[in-house]
Amino acid sequence: MLKNHFKIAFRNLLRYKLHSTINVMGLAIGISACLVIFLLVHHQRSFDTFHPDKERIYRVYSVYSGLFDATNSGIAFPVPNAIRKECTGVDAVGHFMTLSNLKISLGAQKEQGKIFEEQNRVIAAEPDYFRVFDSYHWLAGTPQTALSEPFKVVLTESRARFYFGNIEPRAALGQEISYNDSLLVTVSGIVSDLPKQTDLNFTDFISFSTIPQSWLKNDVGGLEGMKEWGSTTSSSQVFIKLSKDAEAERLSKQLAQLVKKYQVDKDPKLKLVYPLQALADLRYSTIGIFNDSAAPANRKTLNALALVAGLLLLIACINFINLATAQSIQRSKEVGVRKVLGGTRGVLIGQFLGETLLITLVAMLFSIALAKGALLFFTEFLPEGLTFNLFSPTVLAFMGAVLLLVSVLAGLYPAFVLSGFRPAVALKAKLSSKGTGSGVEWLRKGLIVFQFTFSLALIAGTLIIGRQIKFMQNAEMGFNADAVVHFRPPFQYEPEKRTLLGDQVRQLIGVKGVSIHADAPASQGINTRIFNFKGKKETEDHEFLVKGADTAYLRMYDITLLAGRNLLPTDSTREYLINETALKQLGFKHPQEALGKSLIEDKTAYPIVGVVKDFHSRSLHEPIRPLVLAMSPLGQRRELSLKLATQGKGTDSFKETMERVEQSWESVYPGEKFEYTFVDEDIAKFYENEQRTSKIMGAATGIAIFISCIGLFGLVSFMIGRRTKEIGVRKILGASISNIVALLSKDLLVLVGISILLGSPIAWYFAQQWLKDFAFHIAIEWWMFALAGGMAIAFALLTLSYQAIRAAVVNPVDSLRSE
Structure with missing residues (x-):
């Protein structure tokens, strides 16, 4: 019996080539996307789960x-x-x-x-x-x-x-x-x-x-x-x-x-x-992990990706359900004959589920190849260590679960619909031209709305994520990191060698400035201290970020001094510059008010000699924190920054400048390896997770749109096939090509319009939740949803128009002969 079911299923797979191709293609893409996201989510959630007493x-x-x-x-x-x-x-x-x-x-x-x-x-x-x-x-x-x-x-x-x-x-x-x-x-x-x-x-x-x-x-x-x-x-x-x-x-x-x-x-x-x-x-963890460990994962993002994976699989199943129920009229006589010959409803359900299982198996084979290709294509955006071993117990269990779920989810309802035909009606071909009844028709429309609602939400979400990333990349940090490189001299040498290197490099052609400091204005590291401050009534405690600087630091990074003066060029006299946020925290309204006041550290008072404009010392996930700049002892200032005269990082003049810097390095630190990075590139690393999410969401959006459109393509081809005679009559009565296209597109475009109304608030809600992770973020505006809706309509129109125009230009005589 089982062998017979699969034999019939294989014949039907070849008999209905267009629908079979669409179903296999949609399921293969949906399963492969689901598999890649599963591997990503499972990889992140498997960290440190092997410890015996982890709980x-x-x-x-x-x-x-x-x-x-x-x-x-x-x-x-x-x-x-x-x-x-x-x-x-x-x-x-x-x-x-x-x-x-x-x-x-x-x-x-x-x-x-x-x-x-x-x-x-x-x-x-x-x-x-x-x-x-x-x-x-x-x-x-x-x-x-x-x-x-x-x-x-x-x-x-x-x-x-x-x-x-x-x-x-x-x-x-x-x-x-x-x-x-x-x-x-x-x-x-x-x-x-x-x-x-x-x-x-x-x-x-x-x-x-x-x-x-x-x-x-x-x-x-x-x-x-x-x-x-x-x-x-x-x-x-x-x-x-x-x-x-x-x-x-x-x-x-x-x-x-x-x-x-x-x-x-x-x-x-x-x-x-x-x-x-x-x-x-x-x-x-959002409070930091450790040096050289993988970038932390975002729990919300992983949950969202898991949801997206499930929905991508669901819309692929929806394609199958829509096409199978639409195809039911073509198979009604087959069902009638089988029932007359003694076939029970249970046997017919088994046959149709067998067909679904076969299509899912074929799709799964293609999905494995697609998943491997996707992992290679997105390597730079995926976490290090993410691998795909088809024969690992976890992957095999997942693939088995997907096979069972898709076969039941996609095949069960169509199987019940097809097996429920009455033999007399089925053999007389008196089924509704719209399907098998109003209930099935409404379900089909509802599923189309669901597909495009999800696609619209993904389009809008991807647009918003892209805008936020662009906003962060172009945000005014409060300092200028353009053409600034930094590097760390070897720790073990005398601190004075840093000064020697700085003096040599400062004389080189192509170098506009040199600063010896603890770290760049924006960095991953955190160094905080508790300061006492004598307020109007009592002594207060304040925790400030502390960055070790020198007199060239403000000029190097174009940090604005609002009041007072720069630090003195000596570390024997301790004094502080504070930012605007620290100024407000201390209770001052104007920068001039803080000058001459003192911060107490280790029971010793040190003067505030200047106030600088706020700048971002961390990523835009975090608010600007109160900060102190101080001339730290040379031994604690272990980093050099160079302001380059050239603006083009790949130009010959830049290469020549860095070669001369390396020669100076060799003269001061012979045999030591010279490595440098651009400060703006380090800042860009703050947002690697968001870049990765944007790429994955973009891919998921493209997949969702593609699956929805090929499903729509198959559905429209069936609808046109059922209305061939009607189209011919309308053309004889004077209908133009545009009239025919409008007739065939009207109902489906209404469904896409409903999807836009449903998908926009869903996208807005999830985008708002995602943006809460950023202290500084864009505002969500109406045009983002209008653009997403326009794109959804455009994709639907392209899919509909091709089929509709083909039907409209057919000779009406041929159309009338077809029935």
């Missing part, structure tokens, strides 16, 4: 509110130890410090071995890090002793091979590694690599006790900074594992008590809390 692991971070609002992914250095000693229900506390841009060499001297530049997956970790994350397998050494002493390091298996070649893990023990030529450590353990889907992709774990005995302590303010409860840095990270019977809410209350007990600044207006972030939420 008990949390990150502790810092949130300030009251006098100011600020969130920092890090924690003050003394907090983890206080949690360990004073909080109950905690199984383990893993405190670590992230390190970045390290130069690594094997042995104490460069000459002794290989050199590895710009390494970012290095942390200084407490031994309990491996108790919190016990997914690692120890291949050499033990977790109890490997990090128990200073100047020890644990490596992942792949990292050990990267450093020392293909050696056994135990053979790596005792090897020496030098970080920045001045921190020499000994390998004390080797652990297995974690799966690729992790944000904890660290490779080098230096013992935490090394920090106070090395230059690492300088990154957190020295030994005093390590004891300071009021100093928060994003490099100081802590994860905790709760006991099996403990609750996160209870620990949150204990953390609140720690704040009351130890918070240095008791200003009641300033509130500090230490929230808990579940490990499962780390992938979607």
Whole structure:
């Protein structure tokens, strides 16, 4: 029986070539799009799901509110130890410090071995890090002793091979590694690599006790900074594992008590809390992940993509349903004959479902090839590590579920309609020319409306996302990053060499200016400090972003000085420039009012000597934060920016300028690798997720429109075929080609118009939700929906007009003969 069903299904597939082609094409494209989006969503949601106790692991971070609002992914250095000693229900506390841009060499001297530049997956970790994350397998050494002493390091298996070649893990023990030529450590353990889907992709774990005995302590303010409860840095990270019977809410209350007990600044207006972030939420973190980890995912975007995938599959099924029910008249005699010959309704339903299953199987084969092609085409927009393994259990389960779902969803209703024909009526061909009745006709119209409503919403959404990205790319940042390159000199050399390099480069032709500073005006890094300020009635606490600058910084980036003067060219005198947001937070209305006032840091007052115009120090996702510019000690200003005279990045003059800069670099840092980036390119990286979403949404929109239009094409061809005689009579009675086109297009264009009315508010709602993630965003305007509606009508008209004109130019004599 089953074999017979498939044999008949195959014959019908060949018999109705146009409808079969449209169905296979629509389902193949819909399934492939659904598969690609499934792979993307599954990839993002699989991060760090392999940890045995993942539901008990949390990150502790810092949130300030009251006098100011600020969130920092890090924690003050003394907090983890206080949690360990004073909080109950905690199984383990893993405190670590992230390190970045390290130069690594094997042995104490460069000459002794290989050199590895710009390494970012290095942390200084407490031994309990491996108790919190016990997914690692120890291949050499033990977790109890490997990090128990200073100047020890644990490596992942792949990292050990990267450093020392293909050696056994135990053979790596005792090897020496030098970080920045001045921190020499000994390998004390080797652990297995974690799966690729992790944000904890660290490779080098230096013992935490090394920090106070090395230059690492300088990154957190020295030994005093390590004891300071009021100093928060994003490099100081802590994860905790709760006991099996403990609750996160209870620990949150204990953390609140720690704040009351130890918070240095008791200003009641300033509130500090230490929230808990579940490990499962780390992938979607908006407060920062870690150096060199994959860009965070957006939960809303992933949910929206999952919805889009389901709807794309649904509109492909709608094509099948519409065409199958429209085709029912052509197959009515076949059904009548089978019923007369004894075929039951159950047997007929099985036959039609078999046809659907066969078409879905053929479409699925094509969809696999399409999905692989799409992954190759969109490689640069997809997350790193996303792969397609057809034979993985997850993919096979997904494909099986899609096969079953599509076969039932697309085939069940048409099967019931076709199998329900009465033999006498079917054999006399007295079925309605519009289908099988008014109910089916209304369902068909409703499904067309649904298809174009979804397509309209996607068109409008894609337009809005594109406008927002363009707005962000062209937004006035408050500073000028055009033709500015920046680079970081090697950390281990004397700070004075940076000044020497700056002086040499400043003399080069093609270089308009040089600045030695801590970081660019807009960057991913966050450095905040608590300042005291004597207000009108009492001393207030304020947390400001701090950027280390020099006297050339304002000129380099065209930052406007509203009042006062620039910083003095010396780091022996500490003074501050503040931005407009900080000015308002301090209670001043005019820039001149703040001049001469002081900010108190570490119980010492330093003067405010100038006020600069607000500029964006982060992406446009975030509001402008209160900020302080200060002449930091040269040792803390580790970055150089160059303003180039040329405007064209690819011109010969630019290349020549950078070659001369590299020659100066070689004279100051012989043998060191020279790498630079453009500041505007770094800013563009803020919006990589949005760029990726825009590309995926654009592709989904094109797919939705294409599937809807080929379905409409097939449906119109059927309708014209059923009205051939009517068209011929109308032409004989004087109807023009335009009259015929209008006749055939009128009803369907009304349906598209209804879709525009339904789709616009849906698109507006979801666009509003998406834009809430941006502190600065575009306004949604009526013309965006008008343009989307116009595009939907244009696509529908192109599809309708081709078929309608073909029918209208046929000789009416031939039309009348056709019936």
